[in-house]
Amino acid sequence: MDSVLKKVVNHPEKIVYGLERKGLLDWLSEKEYIKITYRLAFGRKLNLDDPKALTEKINWYKLYYRDPLMRKCVDKYEVRQYVRESIGDAYLNECFGVWNSIEEIDYNALPNQFVLKPTNGSGDIVICKNKSHFNWEEAKRTLTKYSKRSFATKTKEWAYYDVPFRIIGERLIKSSDENQIKDYKFFCFNGEPEFLFVASERGTEHLKFDFFDKKWNRLPITNAHEHNMTLNKPQYFNEMLEIARKLSKPFPHVRVDLYEEENKVFFGELTFYHFGGFTKFEPDEWDYKLGEYFDLKSIQKKH
Template identity: 45%
Template structure:
C-alpha cells in the first residue's frame, strides 16, 4: 500500500516524539487511520487489527510485561512447557560496555530485551564489527517501544542486552520462525518467516492453517517463491502454543525447529502492532472473528471469554 501524505506526516511526527503527549486512545486512533487508511472503530471492532487496538487499551494483565520481556519470558515459558524448549542464555547486561566478549563463544546472538529489531548476529568473532553492533544496540536501548505503538506490556520492561547461543536450521544459514496465532488456548493459523537475514532478499511471510494448507493472502511481506516445508514438529508446536495461550484472548507464539527439536522464540500480543493491512482485506475480518471480546464492549477482558 502506497503511503499517503497524511501517513508520512504522522510517521514523521511519531519518530520525532511529537505524539507523545497524546493519550493512548487518541494516539491509536490517529496512527491507525494514517497507516490503515480507515477510521478505528473501538465501539464495535470487527477486524483483527481493530481488535488488537481495543485489547491494547483494555486487556492489561500484569504478567504480560514478563511475557514480552525477552529475558523474563524464558522463565515464564519454561515454567509452563519446560526448560528443554529454551534457547540457552549466555549473559545479560544493562549496557553494551558491560558485555564480556572474551567469555562468549565464537558465534552468538545479541538482543535487546524490550523492543523489536534490536538483534545483532555474530557468526565469527574475528570479523565481528563491534562498533556497528554497539551503535545498533545502544540505539535500541534508548528506544521507548511502548510510546511508538502504545503496546502497554512493553511500558515497564527494563531495557537490557542478552546474549544467546547461535543456532541455524536445516538450511545451514538461517533460523526460520514458526509463528502461531493463538486464541485462548487454540492455535488457528501460523506464518513462517524466511530469508530474514539473506543478503539482498526481502523477508518472506507464508501463512498456513492448522492442516498446513497455504493461505492465499499477504501481510507485511511477500510470499516465498520456493516451497515451504511442513516442520517436523508441527503438531507439537500446536500443542505447546495452545498451553502458552490459555486464558489470553490473542497471542502469537513463536518457535524455531532445529532437526525436530522445538525452541521458543518469543510471545507477541500485537502482531505488527495491529497496523499492517491484510491483502485481501477479508482475511483481516477472518482473523478478527477468532478474537472473542466481551459482549459488552468497554470493560476489561479479565475472564477472556
C-alpha cells in the same frame, strides 16, 4: 520514486511515528494517537466500539486489556521463567548472559558464535557467526540504536510500558540453510492456535511471510512481504501446536513464535500485538475473517 518517498506513500503511519519520536505528539491521548495512526495505515476509521477486523481488535486489546503477566512475557529474559514453568526447560535456547547496558558486556568472554538482542524489543537482533570476522564496534552502535526504540511510545503497546532495556545473550541456533532460521508464528486465541505465518529468508532483502491454517493449508494472505512457495510442513508441526496451546492458555490472544532447527523445537518469543495492529492483511477481507477468531466479549475491559 526514491526509497524514502516510497516508504512514506506505502506506510503513511510512519509520519506519525517520526513525530512521536521527536515528542511532538505528546499532547495526544493514547486513544487519539492510535486512532490517527490506524486511519493513516488503513484509510478507514478505527472502530473501537464494535471492532470486527483483527487489526481493530489488536488495537482495542492494547487500550483495554491489562494483565501483568503480559509484561513479564514480552521481556525476552523474564519470559524464560514463564516458559520453564509452563512447558519446562527443553524448548529454551541456552542463555549465557543478561546485561543492563552495552558497557557491561565483556566481548572477549563471549563465545565464537552468539546472538544479542534487547530484552524489551521484538525483531531486533545482532548475530555473530564467527568472532574472527565480526565488527564489535558496529554491533555496539546497532545495540545503541535498538536501545532508543520503544514499542510503548511508537505503537502504544501497553505490555511494553516500563519494561527496561537490557541485552540478552543466547547461543546461535544453527540453521539448516544459509539464511537465518525460519520463524513459525502461531496466532492463538484462548489457548488454541488457529493460524500461523512463517517468516523465511530472514536477514536478506527478500524476507518472506506465508500464512497457513492449523492443518498447514496455505492461506491467500499477504502481510507486508511476498511469499515463499517452497516451504514444507515442519517435521514437528504437531508438537509446535501443542506448545502453542500450553503457552497461550492464560491469554485471550497471543502469538507464539517457535523455531524448528537442529532436529528439535525452540521457543522464540510471545507477541501480543502483531505489528502493533498497524499492518494490513491483504486482501482486506482477511483482516475481518481472521478477526472472527478473537472474541472480545469475554474480556473484562480495563480503563
